Amino acid sequence: MSRSTLRLTVAQALVRFLAAQYTERDGVRHRLIAGTWGIFGHGNVAGIGQALLEAGEDTMPFHQGRNEQAMVHAAVAHARQLDRLSAQAVTTSIGPGATNLVTGAALATVNRLPVLLLPGDYFATRAADPLLQQLEHPVEADLSVNDTLRPVSRYFDRITRPEALIPSALNAMRVLADPVETGAVTLALPQDVQAEAYDWPEEFFADRVWHVRRPAPDPAELAAAVEAVRGSRRPLIVAGGGIHHSEAEAALKAFVEATGIPVASTQAGKGSLRHDHPADLGGVGHTGTAVADDLARTADLVIGVGTRYTDFTTASATLFQEPGVRFVNLNVAAFDAHKLSARTLVADARAGLEALTQALAGHRVDTAYEAEYRAGKERWEQVVDAAFRADDEHAVPTQTQVLGALDAVVGDDDVVINAAGSLPGDLHKLWRARSPRQYHLEYGYSCMGYEIPAGIGVQQAAPGTPVWSLVGDGTYLMMPTEIVTAVQERLPVNLVLIQNHGYASIGGLSETVGGERFGTAYRYRAPDGTFTGDPLPVDLAANAASLGMDVLRAKTVRELRDALATARASDRPTCVYVETDPTPGAPGAEAWWDVPVAEVASREAATRARETYDRNVVDRRRHL
8 A cells, every 4th residue: 555755855855754743731822833943054954944944934934143152042941931842953954053052952952951953064975075163083084073962962864864853853752752851952964964855754744743741650659758748847849940840830839738837949940930939938948038048947748740850959968967867859851850768749730739738638747837937937038128228319329239220120921041150049048939930030050141042032932921041241241142143133121231340250260269259351451461450341231232233321229110111112122231239138148059169379368268177078978
C-alpha cells in the first residue's frame, strides 16, 4: 500500500513540522513553537531562511534579532511567561553565530526552560572542506563548533541525512514539552542537508499534541510527607519556580490558609503568594528577609516546593541550622526532590499541594508560631518602607529609592525583569510582588545582558503587558542590541537604566572578600595604573536614544517618579535614565554566601577577609 508523501527540503520539512506541534495541559492547547528568531549567514540563509520565507508568517512567525545570545534570552523569557507550555526556536549560521548560542543555552537549561536551537553546521558530504568558519580538528573529523552546545543542551543531534530528521524532531519535541526534561534542545543542521530534498510521509506534518502531565504523588510518599508535617512544630515552605511553572499559586494559597505554614521564596519562586498575604515572608537565603531567614534557622521541617536549592537559597549550606531539621521536597523531577536527603514527593506542584491539603485536613500550626512570623513580617515591612522612602524629593535617589518609585507606579500585572548586578539582592529583599508573573528574575545563571531581550520575549508572550527591564550600566554595556528589535517591532519595553559607574555588585563583594574593588569601577586609569581616576564620560542615555528609544533623564526622586509614570503610559520603547546616589539603601545580607577567600595574602584586606571567612565557614553542614 502506497503512502502519500511531500517532496520538500529538510529545512522546509522542519519548519512545516514545527508549525504543527502543540502542548496541552488541563484542556488548554498552546502552540509549542510559537515563532522563530533568526540571524542569517551562509550556514542557514539558503536552508532555514528560505524555508521560513516560503512558509510565511501565518505558518511560522519570524523575529529578526541582532545578537544570537540575545535571541535565546528573548525566547527563554517568552517560555517562562507562558509557564513552559510554549517555546520559540532560534536559527543561526555556522561559526560565531552558533557559538554565541552557548551562554543562552546554558541559561535555559539551568533554569529548566525550553528553547529550540537550530544552528547551521558544516557540509555532511564534506564536499567543501574546510569551509569558511570551520573548526578543523586533526583527529576528530566529525567535530564542529556546535559540539560546544552538547553539555548545555538537554537533547542534541546533528542531522546528517534527511530521514534522520523524523526521529530527532520527535525527540526534540518530547524533551521541550516535558517539565522534567526540558531545557535547551539543539538540532545542528549541516548546510547542505538543509537544502536537500526528500519525500516525506504526510503524517509527519499532521497536528501533534504533546500532553503535559500533572503526575500525582505516590500514596506511600504522600503518607510519609503528611506524617512529617504533623510531627513538626516549626515547618517552613520554601517556594521555588516550579510553583509558577505548574500554575500552583492558588493551590499553595489554599494549603497555607488551611495549615498556617509560612512561605519563604527563592528568586524564581517569589510571587507564589502575594506580598501582602500574612504568611508570605519574602525572599529566603543570602538575599532573603530577616524574618524568612530567622525562621529558616529554627525550622524543624523545610517543605521545598519546586526548588533546586541553590547556594543562595541555602546560604551555602549554613542556613538550616536546627539540629533535627528534616526536609520534604515536592518536585516533578526526582533529581531535585532528593536534594538535602529529603523525604521525596515526586509529583506536579499543584497536584502535590492539593493532595497534601486534603490529607492534612484539620491540621494547623500552633497559634504562637503564627503570631511569631506575622510579627516578624510586620517588622520587615517597616524595613522596606524605610528603604523605599525618600524624605527629600529633590535629592539624587539611591538604588532602593528607585525601586520605591517604581513600586509606586506599577500595576498588579506589570512585569519587572532583572538578572544580574546588585539589583537582584535588593529586589529579593524588598520587592512587593503583586501577581504570580510580576517578579521575573533570572537568577539560575544570573546572566548580564538578559533583561532587554527578555522584555521583548515577555511582551511577545503577553501583548499589552507593561514590562520593565531593570539594568545597571555594566549590564547595559553587555547587550543593548535588542533595543533595535524592540523599536522595529514597536514593543513598548520600558528600560530603567541605573548609572553607578561600574560593577557595583561585584565591587561590593570584592571589598568583603579582600579584593579591594579591584577592576570593578568604570574609571580612567590613575597614575599608579589602577582604575581610580575620574568616571568615564560615557553617556548611556544618548546611546539608547541612538538605537531608537525615547529617553527620559531623571536627576531627582521627583523627576524619576514622573519619568516612570510617563514611560508606563507610552506606547513606544522608553528608557528612564537615572544616576544614583551610591549610599547603600538596602539592608545587609541576612545570611552568608560562600565565596572562598585567599588563605595566604600579604595585603591586610585579604587577611581580615579570611578571618571573617573562617568564622562563617564553620556553620556549613551536610544534611544527611
